[in-house]
Amino acid sequence: MLLAAALAVGGCGGGGGRGATTQPGRKVMRPPKRPPPAPARVDVPLDLALRDAARSEIMAALGSNDPIARAHAIEALRETVGPEGQTPIVEALSDREPVVRFAAAMASGELRLDAARDGLLRLVDDADESVRIAARFALHRIGDATRTHDLEQTARSPEPRTRADTALVLGLLGEPTAKSWLHVLRRDPNAAVRLQANEGLWRLGDEQGLNTLIAGTLSKYPDDQMISLLALAAPRDRRVIEHVRACLTTDYTEVNLVAARAMGMLGSDEGYTLATRALKSTDPRQRLLAALALGAIGRADAQDELAPLLKDADQSVRTAAATALLQLK
Numbered sequence: 278m279l280l281a282a283a284l285a286v287g288g289c290g291g292g293g294g295r296g297a298t299t300q301p302g303r304k305v306m307r308p309p310k311r312p313p314p315a316p317a318r319v320d321v322p323l324d325l326a327l328r329d330a331a332r333s334e335i336m337a338a339l340g341s342n343d344p345i346a347r348a349h350a351i352e353a354l355r356e357t358v359g360p361e362g363q364t365p366i367v368e369a370l371s372d373r374e375p376v377v378r379f380a381a382a383m384a385s386g387e388l389r390l391d392a393a394r395d396g397l398l399r400l401v402d403d404a405d406e407s408v409r410i411a412a413r414f415a416l417h418r419i420g421d422a423t424r425t426h427d428l429e430q431t432a433r434s435p436e437p438r439t440r441a442d443t444a445l446v447l448g449l450l451g452e453p454t455a456k457s458w459l460h461v462l463r464r465d466p467n468a469a470v471r472l473q474a475n476e477g478l479w480r481l482g483d484e485q486g487l488n489t490l491i492a493g494t495l496s497k498y499p500d501d502q503m504i505s506l507l508a509l510a511a512p513r514d515r516r517v518i519e520h521v522r523a524c525l526t527t528d529y530t531e532v533n534l535v536a537a538r539a540m541g542m543l544g545s546d547e548g549y550t551l552a553t554r555a556l557k558s559t560d561p562r563q564r565l566l567a568a569l570a571l572g573a574i575g576r577a578d579a580q581d582e583l584a585p586l587l588k589d590a591d592q593s594v595r596t597a598a599a600t601a602l603l604q605l606k
Contacts, residue, residue: 448477473490
């Protein structure tokens with residue numbers, strides 16, 4: 278969701294800076310440029326007061342009047358606190374806004390929160406179809422598979438968003454039997470559904486999904502590149518690292534920052550300098566993506582760089598910085 282908040286560059290053309298045309302119809306591919314080198318890691322103790330401030334920022338976001346801010350806070354709890362943060366996650370299952378209920382149901386499933394069972398059962402018949410899908414996913418993850426087969430019906434929905442949400446949860450279920458439906462959805466007429474289905478297949482170890490995601494990193498649309506990069510890195514399989522590394526130096530700062538985050542997910546800090554420089558950007562999207570990259574990289578010596586963002590004017594940036602600070606090791 279935090280990435281979605283920054284996806285405001287979709288529809289732009291561009292080739293990512295990975296080649297140069299010398300004649301009409303002929304393109305000479307060049308090796309990708311190198312990103313600025315990361316400084317040597319400095320082992321520093323975690324600042325406990327700063328971590329407390331980060332937790333306070335996330336809890337404050339839970340009380341925001343903005344439902345997107347509340348949803349971001351739920352996502353931050355899932356990423357950083359884990360099952361220990363179950364009380365606000367379970368409470369958010371009753372939020373008045375569907376986007377928050379959806380985030381809470383997804384977090385309940387990913388964290389396998391048995392305490393969420395009653396709330397999830399209420400959401401089975403929620404007015405919002407995305408919430409209903411998330412509730413079925415979460416119930417399956419905590420051991421109640423009685424409604425999982427309903428996802429076969431939502432996979433056939435005439436609504437692209439419903440099919441995309443179905444592909445999302447099928448990939449997260451961790452069940453090899455989900456591959457058959459994901460293979461159907463990867464041929465969907467809607468591009469977003471296809472992309473989500475291929476991500477799900479790659480999560481389940483199916484390399485047909487992998488090949489499509491690699492192609493997505495070469496898309497002329499920056500938002501496709503960003504989504505594909507995170508999907509490639511999600512299983513933490515380092516075989517994809519060269520494809521991700523090539524996106525650290527495209528023509529789009531946002532793509533480079535998402536690539537830095539993906540490299541962090543794969544255990545590399547090669548995007549560290551890109552991210553620390555972007556923390557000072559005047560564009561809140563870039564500050565947000567830079568914070569998320571540093572959280573994925575996980576270097577404790579980024580604390581002083583991230584600390585000012587806890588007072589950023591933008592709520593999403595503050596939540597991203599708080600999330601990152603709690604991910605440092």
